Amino acid sequence: MSLKKNNGEKAFDFINIIFMLIVMISTLYPFLYILIVSISPIEDVMKEGFILPSRIDFSSYKFAFATGAIQRAYGNTIFVVVVGTSLNILFTLLGGYVLSKKKLPGVKVMNLFVIITMLFNGGLIPFYIVVRSLNLVNTIWSLIIPVLINTYNLIIMRSFIQSIPESLEESAQIDGCSYTRMLFNIIAPLSMPVLATLTLFYAVGHWNAFFNAIIFINRKALWPLQVVVREIFANNIEAINLEDMPPPSETMKMATVIICTVPILVVYPFLQKYFVKGVMLGAVKG
Amino acid sequence: MKNTISKKIFKYYELYLLFIPVAIFYIIFSYGPMFGLVIAFKNFNFQSGIFGSPWVGMKHFIEVFSNSDFLNSLVNTLLISLYRLIAGFPAPIILAILLNELRSNKFKKFVQTVSYMPHFISWVIIGGMVMNLLSPNRGPVNMLIKALGGEAIFFMNEPGFFKGILVITSIWKETGWGAIIFLAAIAGIDPSYNEAAIIDGANRFKLIWHVTLPSIRNVIVIMLILNMGNILNAGFEQVFVLINPAVSTAGEIIDYYVYRQGLVRFGNYSYAAAVGLFKSVVCLILVLITDKVSKLIDENGGIM
Numbered sequence: 321m322s323l324k325k326n327n328g329e330k331a332f333d334f335i336n337i338i339f340m341l342i343v344m345i346s347t348l349y350p351f352l353y354i355l356i357v358s359i360s361p362i363e364d365v366m367k368e369g370f371i372l373p374s375r376i377d378f379s380s381y382k383f384a385f386a387t388g389a390i391q392r393a394y395g396n397t398i399f400v401v402v403v404g405t406s407l408n409i410l411f412t413l414l415g416g417y418v419l420s421k422k423k424l425p426g427v428k429v430m431n432l433f434v435i436i437t438m439l440f441n442g443g444l445i446p447f448y449i450v451v452r453s454l455n456l457v458n459t460i461w462s463l464i465i466p467v468l469i470n471t472y473n474l475i476i477m478r479s480f481i482q483s484i485p486e487s488l489e490e491s492a493q494i495d496g497c498s499y500t501r502m503l504f505n506i507i508a509p510l511s512m513p514v515l516a517t518l519t520l521f522y523a524v525g526h527w528n529a530f531f532n533a534i535i536f537i538n539r540k541a542l543w544p545l546q547v548v549v550r551e552i553f554a555n556n557i558e559a560i561n562l563e564d565m566p567p568p569s570e571t572m573k574m575a576t577v578i579i580c581t582v583p584i585l586v587v588y589p590f591l592q593k594y595f596v597k598g599v600m601l602g603a604v605k606g
Numbered sequence: 607m608k609n610t611i612s613k614k615i616f617k618y619y620e621l622y623l624l625f626i627p628v629a630i631f632y633i634i635f636s637y638g639p640m641f642g643l644v645i646a647f648k649n650f651n652f653q654s655g656i657f658g659s660p661w662v663g664m665k666h667f668i669e670v671f672s673n674s675d676f677l678n679s680l681v682n683t684l685l686i687s688l689y690r691l692i693a694g695f696p697a698p699i700i701l702a703i704l705l706n707e708l709r710s711n712k713f714k715k716f717v718q719t720v721s722y723m724p725h726f727i728s729w730v731i732i733g734g735m736v737m738n739l740l741s742p743n744r745g746p747v748n749m750l751i752k753a754l755g756g757e758a759i760f761f762m763n764e765p766g767f768f769k770g771i772l773v774i775t776s777i778w779k780e781t782g783w784g785a786i787i788f789l790a791a792i793a794g795i796d797p798s799y800n801e802a803a804i805i806d807g808a809n810r811f812k813l814i815w816h817v818t819l820p821s822i823r824n825v826i827v828i829m830l831i832l833n834m835g836n837i838l839n840a841g842f843e844q845v846f847v848l849i850n851p852a853v854s855t856a857g858e859i860i861d862y863y864v865y866r867q868g869l870v871r872f873g874n875y876s877y878a879a880a881v882g883l884f885k886s887v888v889c890l891i892l893v894l895i896t897d898k899v900s901k902l903i904d905e906n907g908g909i910m
Contacts, residue, residue: 329810337706338718345702347720350735353746370744388662415628415886418621425614430625437632441891443882445875447870449645449656450638451735497759499620514637528728531843535869545741546730549848553734570744577734584726592719599786 328347344516348371351585358574365570380571386581392541393548396460400544401526404464408522411468416477417503438471448535463529463544470525471492473518476598482513518600527584545580552576646760647878659876666880678855679863682769686859687723690774695833697777699826703814705785711908718789719784721782733847736775741901762848766803768870784806787829788813791822827900835893838885860885 340460357365358380360373382389418424419431441447447466456462474490492502529547537543543551553573615622646666648659670676701721708714724732739745740761742782748758761767799817808816842861849857858866869877 322811327816332707332810333709336707337713339704340708340713344717344720347724347782349708350739353739354735365744387860398634411628411631414624417623418628421618421621424621425611430629433629434632437636439893440640440886441636442641442643445877445882446639446645446865447635449650449871449875450635451643452652454634466635468635469628478884499618500624503624507607524726528726528730530730530787531846535865546728551735553737570738572696573734574738579732581727585723588723588726589719592722595722596786599783600790 339344351581354574354577358571358578359458360571361573362569377571380569381579382577383572384575386599388581389540389543389548390545393543394547397527397543397545399460400529401462401523404467405519405522406528407464407468408470408473409519412452412470412474412477412518413508413511413515415469415474415505417483419474419478420481422482434471434474457536458539458542459537460542463526463532466532467529470522473521476516477511477514480511484510513594515598517594520594521598524584549576549580630710643879643883643886645876646856646883648876650879654748663878667884669877670880670884671738675858676860676863679858679860683838683840683859684768685774687837689769690776690840691833693773694777694780695830697781698823699788701781702788702792704783704819705813718782718785722786723782724779725783726875727779729843729847732775732779733844738849751837763852765892766808768848768853770854771842772844775848776844781850784829787825788822791825792818795821816905827856830898831900834896835889838889851903 331435359376359378360370361375361377362380364370364373387417409449413435419434421427424430451457451462451466454465456465488506488510489502497505528546530544530550533542533544533547536548537547642656645656645659647663648656648661650656650659654660683705702754703716705714708717735877740747742748742760752758759767761771795818799821801812803817840859840861842859842865845857845859845862846865849862859870864881864885866876867874867881
C-alpha cells in the first residue's frame with residue numbers, strides 16, 4: 321500500500337524538507353555566530369557590517385583564562401555536578417525503591433506526601449529563609465543539599481522499579497536477603513537504563529544551575545560556571561577580576577560562552593538518546 | 607488487628623529506615639517552606655525569627671493587591687503565558703507531525719537531534735547569545751535590517767518587544783524537546799487506522815487531520831493541563847537573564863517581582879512571601895480545576 325504520489329504530495333515533501341533545514345539552521349546559527357565572533361579580532365567585530373573575520377584570533381580565549389575565575393568556576397561546577405548528582409541518584413533510588421513497594425503499610429500516604437510537594441510549594445522567600453537558617457549560605461552545599469531530590473525524577477524511578485517483577489525479590493528474600501542488599505545488589509543493576517537517564521538529567525541540571533548560586537553565594541571564589549558567565553555579560557568586571565583589567569569585550573564574552581558550552585555540545589550527541597528515553601519513561605506515567 | 611499491623615511494620619522496618627533520609631529532605635525543604643509561609647501574615651525579620659516576629663494578619667495582602675507594581679506583574683505574567691500558549695503550544699505538535707511525515711528515517715533523527723539541543727543550554731548562555739544577536743550595532747538581525755534599508759532597532763531596550771523576545775526565544779529553546787513526547791505518541795498510533803483511511807481515499811492532509819491528531823488527543827490534553835498549572839510561572843530564569851530596567855514594566859513577572867521585593871530590596875520578606883503564597887494557592891487551584899475538567903472530557907484523563 322502506498323499513497324498515490326501526485327504533485328501535491330511531492331510539493332509537500334519538498335517544502336517539509338526545506339522547513340526542516342530552516343529549523344536546523346536557525347538552531348545552529350546562533351552558536352556558529354558566537355563561535356565566529358569569539359575567534360575574530362576585536363577591531364573586526366566592532367566594525368559595521370561584520371560577517372567574517374579577516375584573520376583568526378584566539379586572544380580573547382587567552383584573556384578569558386587569564387583571571388583564573390573561569391578555571392575556579394569550572395572546578396566549583398564540576399564538584400557540584402559530581403557530588404550533587406551522586407547524592408541525587410542515591411536519594412532518588414532510595415525513595416523510588418520504597419515508594420514502589422505496594423504492600424508496604426502506609427505507602428499510599430508516603431506517595432501522597434511526595435506528590436503534594438509537586439502541587440504546592442512555599443515559594444522563594446520561605447525557601448531562602450530555610451536554607452539560610454541551616455547556615456548553608458555561602459557554602460558550596462547550598463547548591464547541592466536543597467535540591468537533593470527532583471520529584472519528577474523520583475516518580476520516574478518509582479515507575480521503573482514497579483515494572484521489575486516481584487518474583488526476583490521474593491526469591492532473594494527466601495534466601496534471607498535484606499531489603500538494603502536487594503536494593504543495591506539486585507534492583508540497582510537492573511535499573512541501569514533509568515539510572516543513566518536520571519544521572520544525565522541531574523547532571524545537566526547542576527551544570528546549568530545559576531539562580532541558587534546567585535541568591536545564596538556571595539563569595540566569588542565559590543561561584544559556579546553559569547554565574548561567572550552571567551557576571552561577565554553584565555560587565556561586572558570587579559566580580560571576576562582580582563586585578564585591574566579592561567571591561568570584557570564582545571569577543572571575550574563570546575569566548576566565555578564557547579568555553580562554557582563546549583562540554584555540553586561535545587557530550588550531547590552521544591548521550592541524547594538517554595534523555596529521550598527519560599522523557600518516554602516520564603510520559604508513560606503521565 | 608493491632609497485632610497484624612505491628613507485625614507488618616516490624617517486618618518492613620528496614621524499608622521505613624531507607625525512606626527516612628528522603629522524608630527528612632522533603633520535610634525540611636518542601637514542607638518547611640510551606641510552614642514558613644506563615645510569615646506572610648507577620649512582619650518577619652531574622653532576629654526575631656519565624657516565631658518571634660509580630661503578627662499582622664492580612665495587612666500584607668491588602669498592600670499587595672493595591673500595589674500597582676504587583677498588578678502590573680500579574681498582567682505581564684498572564685499575557686506572557688497567554689502568548690506562550692498560543693504560539694508555543696502548537697509548535698512542538700506541528701514539528702512532531704511534520705517530522706513524522708519525513709520519508710528518510712535518518713534525516714528525521716538528525717533533525718530531531720539538532721532541534722532539541724538548545725534545551726540543554728542554560729538561559730545564561732542563551733541570554734548572552736540573544737543580547738548579542740539583537741545588538742543594535744553589531745548584531746546580525748540589525749545588520750539584516752540595515753541591509754534592507756531600515757534603521758537599527760534597539761530590541762532589548764524596547765518594552766514593546768520584550769514579551770515577543772521572551773516567547774520567541776523560549777520557542778527556540780523548547781520546541782524540539784517538546785516534540786519528543788508528541789512524536790512518541792504518533793509513533794504509537796495503530797497503522798491500521800491510516801490504512802483504512804487511505805482505502806477510503808484520504809490524502810496526506812486528511813490523514814493528519816482525521817487520524818493523527820485525534821489519536822494523540824490524550825497527550826495533547828495532558829500537556830495542556832501541565833501548561834495550565836504553569837500559567838503563573840512564565841519562566842523566571844529566562845526573565846531574570848534578559849530583563850533590564852528599560853523593559854521592566856513590560857517584563858516583570860510575578861516571580862521576578864517576588865525576587866526583587868524579597869531578596870533585592872532589603873526587609874520586604876513578609877510582603878514578598880504574601881505574593882508567593884497568593885501565587886502558590888492560585889496555581890494549586892488551577893491544577894485541580896484543569897485536572898477535573900480533563901476527567902470530564904475523558905475519564906482516563908488527568909494526572910491524578
